[in-house]
Amino acid sequence: MLWVTRQTIRINRSATAFQDRDGARGFDAPGATYPHCDERGRCSFEALVDEHCARDPALVELARIVHGADFADAINDTPESAGLRAIAHGFPLVSRDDHDTLERATFLYDALYAHLRARRGDAP
Template identity: 40%
Template sequence: MPAPNSISSDKLVRLIALAGSPRILDLRIDPAVVIPGSVFALAADGVEAAIDEPVVVVDDDGSSAAAAEAAILRSDGVPAEILEGGFSTWRDAGLPTVSLAHLPPRHPDGRTWWVTRARPKVDRIACPWLIRRFVDPHARFLFVGTGDVLGVAAHEQAEPFDVSDERVFWSHRGERCTFDIMVEAFGLGTHEPLMRLAAIVRGADTDRLDVAPEAAGLLAISLGLSRSHGDDHKQLEAGMAIYDALYRWCRDARGEKHNWSSHQPTKAKSAEVSA
């Protein structure tokens, strides 16, 4: 029987990287690898100071440390559970993890800061989606003129991405786009839904619409989204919903068909209703 106020890895894996997923609070000290979307110890002056969403507390093995933190959160009115067996159970089950080896340093506000070119189209919306859903839910993104990216990066200690400059780690390499590089560098290259999504993004972003049948649709939506928003941050927020939907399709909806009759009641059911 599951322990009270706990959640299994099998259940949690169905919730990660979704718009309404619980906050995953990792209590381990300086972990190198984490569950996607994890945040870390509460900081009085950081983004974790106020919690207004359900929390799953993670430690090494689901011990009393996690139980204590979850109990404290519940005493403050925050719905909180612990991950059964902790991170070791998640890892041993071969579930998706994120490597923090290439994560840029956090700012005093608890966030990682990133900077890229203004007026995003494909990669510059896809990459922030990946970062916020899998790497740092509170990441801050700055959009500036192309010639200002590296200067702003240095001035604000923000990580540049999707810039054509050999000094920038997060950029295109050969036929791969920046999204591909991020999926690989964050250790997510074995997560099949993301690999499917990466092919769609690559095709749309590099004018190789033959890579995936859905690439042409993503390109059309991306260009329309760009023309619908004059504010890059509003465009990003709208784009998050697009990539949430694409990710869910890549994860568990690819086999579903749709036409005029696919969702109509069968004749037998129709006869039962009429009777």
């Protein structure tokens, strides 16, 4: 997996790296394809989902959760956002580096995505 971003990934950057498993993109850094907040107010994870996975309702819902967790003024947009924010802010406290954070965060995002699919009645 190749990706380029700023150090100490937490909410949006760990979600973007989780979603972009086969690509090599720059995100949430100066001059990156996917900035932290684009002209439409989307975080990089939302933009990536909108552009590449918009037909996946559970992933679109996950993008809303990530947005709420990443932007303090949107924390109440979904019930899951506050929990995700608290957990993601703990990532660097229990991880050796950003690669370790991503490995740990991937399990979290996989589980949350599976939950959102199951809640919709989709097979995991």
